[in-house]
Amino acid sequence: MSVTSDASPSVLPDAGGHFGRFGGRFMPEALIGPLEELEQAWRAAMADTDFRSELDRMLREYAGVPSLLYDATRFSDHAGARVLFKREDLNHTGAHKVRNVLGQALLAKRMGKRRIIAETGAGQHGVATATACAYLDLDCVVYMGEVDTERQQLNVARMKMLGAQVVPVATGTRTLKDAINEALRDWVATVDDTHYLLGTAAGAHPFPAMVRDFARGIGDEARVQCLERYGRLPDAVCACVGGGSNAIGIFTAFVPDEAVRLYGFEAGGDGFDTGRHAATISAGDVGVLHGARSFLLQDDDGQTIDSHSISAGLDYPGVGPEHAYLADIGRAVYRPVDDATAMRAFALCCRTEGIIPAIESAHALAGALDVVPELGPEALILVSLSGRGDKDMPTAAAWFDLLQDPDDSG
Amino acid sequence: MSPGTAPGVAATLQRCRDDGRAALIGYLPAGFPDLDTSVQAFVAMVAAGVDVLEVGLPYSDPVLDGPTIQRAAERALAGGTRTKQVLDVVSAVSATGAPALVMTYWNPVERYGVASFAQALAAAGGAGLITPDLIPDEAQEWCDAADAAGLDRVFLVAPSSSDARLAATAAACRGFVYATSVMGVTGARAQTSTAAPVLVERVRRVSDLPVGVGLGVSSGDQAAEVADYADAVIVGSAFVRCLLDAPDRSAGLAAVSALSADLAAGVRRRAAAS
Numbered sequence: 001m002s003v004t005s006d007a008s009p010s011v012l013p014d015a016g017g018h019f020g021r022f023g024g025r026f027m028p029e030a031l032i033g034p035l036e037e038l039e040q041a042w043r044a045a046m047a048d049t050d051f052r053s054e055l056d057r058m059l060r061e062y063a064g065v066p067s068l069l070y071d072a073t074r075f076s077d078h079a080g081a082r083v084l085f086k087r088e089d090l091n092h093t094g095a096h097k098v099r100n101v102l103g104q105a106l107l108a109k110r111m112g113k114r115r116i117i118a119e120t121g122a123g124q125h126g127v128a129t130a131t132a133c134a135y136l137d138l139d140c141v142v143y144m145g146e147v148d149t150e151r152q153q154l155n156v157a158r159m160k161m162l163g164a165q166v167v168p169v170a171t172g173t174r175t176l177k178d179a180i181n182e183a184l185r186d187w188v189a190t191v192d193d194t195h196y197l198l199g200t201a202a203g204a205h206p207f208p209a210m211v212r213d214f215a216r217g218i219g220d221e222a223r224v225q226c227l228e229r230y231g232r233l234p235d236a237v238c239a240c241v242g243g244g245s246n247a248i249g250i251f252t253a254f255v256p257d258e259a260v261r262l263y264g265f266e267a268g269g270d271g272f273d274t275g276r277h278a279a280t281i282s283a284g285d286v287g288v289l290h291g292a293r294s295f296l297l298q299d300d301d302g303q304t305i306d307s308h309s310i311s312a313g314l315d316y317p318g319v320g321p322e323h324a325y326l327a328d329i330g331r332a333v334y335r336p337v338d339d340a341t342a343m344r345a346f347a348l349c350c351r352t353e354g355i356i357p358a359i360e361s362a363h364a365l366a367g368a369l370d371v372v373p374e375l376g377p378e379a380l381i382l383v384s385l386s387g388r389g390d391k392d393m394p395t396a397a398a399w400f401d402l403l404q405d406p407d408d409s410g
Numbered sequence: 411m412s413p414g415t416a417p418g419v420a421a422t423l424q425r426c427r428d429d430g431r432a433a434l435i436g437y438l439p440a441g442f443p444d445l446d447t448s449v450q451a452f453v454a455m456v457a458a459g460v461d462v463l464e465v466g467l468p469y470s471d472p473v474l475d476g477p478t479i480q481r482a483a484e485r486a487l488a489g490g491t492r493t494k495q496v497l498d499v500v501s502a503v504s505a506t507g508a509p510a511l512v513m514t515y516w517n518p519v520e521r522y523g524v525a526s527f528a529q530a531l532a533a534a535g536g537a538g539l540i541t542p543d544l545i546p547d548e549a550q551e552w553c554d555a556a557d558a559a560g561l562d563r564v565f566l567v568a569p570s571s572s573d574a575r576l577a578a579t580a581a582a583c584r585g586f587v588y589a590t591s592v593m594g595v596t597g598a599r600a601q602t603s604t605a606a607p608v609l610v611e612r613v614r615r616v617s618d619l620p621v622g623v624g625l626g627v628s629s630g631d632q633a634a635e636v637a638d639y640a641d642a643v644i645v646g647s648a649f650v651r652c653l654l655d656a657p658d659r660s661a662g663l664a665a666v667s668a669l670s671a672d673l674a675a676g677v678r679r680r681a682a683a684s
Contacts, residue, residue: 016547016548024547024548025545025547025548026516026543026544026545026548027473027543027545028473028474028542028543028566028568028590029545029565029566029567029568029570029571029575029579029590030566030568030569030570030571030590030593031570032545032568032570032571032575033568033570033571033572033575034570036572171477171480171481171484172470172471172480172484177471178471181471181472181473184473185473185474185475185476185595188474188593188594188595189592189593189594189595191570191593192593287517287520287521288516288517288520288543289471289517290471290473291543293520298517298521300521301492301493301518301521301522302469302493302517302518302519302520302521302522303469303470303487303518304470304471304517
């Protein structure tokens, strides 16, 4: 089994990058030529067996792909149906993101670009990008909101250890969306020698399609593993959705399997009804942000609204356009999972399986528990365990009140 | 003001061309530093020789703007500037007789409703839109709405645009073609671009429309250089700086007037030299 995709490319997007009424290219003209060049280079690379086998080798030998499909029996006992974990947490750098990052970094090298820029929220994509750049000997600059550099100092240190330059972004809300703005501003001025390594399946065409195709190994592998081991497809696939790269990565192989239900779980934050969340599809407002038409959190004037989530990786006011499309045509269902529900699933996974999941992935676990009544006890449910939770221990320790007050010690 | 009372951008640019000079286009975000001052600044620009006004609609995620305009947009939004008030600013500045284009990222227009926005802009006396993140490939709805409302539509071209894209983009423009002189974001630069004359020449090969050059111009001398090869000189960040750096409102308005006069002399220098 090849770990880069053997499947025929998806029909969508169209030539302009549209998924139905979503997607497209809403970018300054200066970047349209470079985006066209990127698309051509990506398509040529994916048709080149040398590129494919080199990426395949890197994913196997360096990243630890294909990841395990794991039968989570004790978690299943609590769920009331059989739950399988696709163990992306075991990949190098601890999440699915390494697939996209290695793909794009190798592509950048092939295009002769020596410098990589990336945005990061909590720092996971930044760490993955810095890792790939160290591995492939590329210069790396990571833009990170000032709010995030302050609350994620360990990941800033990780990126620096790996040789990356971390640039704090002090404009706007000083978080992920502003880091993307700043990376785009860098790119428009440096595009001759620089590749913008976008971390999720969003943005202007070809990014949503390219990131999907680099990430779709998650679902391609799981589909084969499931058929080999259980002789049938899962009844449902569950994933968390921020920008949506791990979700589109695991959904894509199953989209043609109409009997397989696809569930995306968005960050419900303080609770969907409070308005303090990152559940863009559930909120249902269509607009344009960061280069594509999709759902987004916005006010009556179309100004972007801050998102809220305990999970930094889901804390983004937009979502990839293909998810908007899958929601629109009813192929996938998207629901909010609030912070408290996600953290209960986080704890359950720790205690029943000895696996500390990323808080992002805990949203998918919580969602899986929630859909069991709809599917029945005989159901086979595949969950994308998109990342490991070591990075989230400060958050979890505070949530569960596990940190000893220094005054009480001794 | 009713639609059509202000002359269109094409007529204004033609008048400048007849005078043997380039036109001067001045940008400020509406609502910066506050609504009233932004209107007065536009009035001061026109009084000191600016030919066409570019009214910026402040947006939360301005990816093509450098730090100066970002800061101004943030202040305008923090001050409570809404889309409706931007249209009020258009209405107020149209009374100067200079055509006013709105410069806006796309999402606020889409949110307002494209056809509704076009109608409201025309009713406010606006001349049209400059759309930095909308390319003609995505602009069918806007082109139809602009036709229905009689508005100009100004798209951007860049040094990285292919010949095919230059031709298609120029064909979709009405009023003028906006040439971004450098690969980069807005902001004053010490030197004018060497890529800009080449880009203007490439546009002229595929279009008869006037070509305006923006990004980086901040002085009369730079304006004169650009006026040598372009039909219009577009200045934004340098005007914003006048208001950002001023100790108070009257000093800011005085600085806007002085810069306008310097730039207006610059776009006429070529005519004086020839």
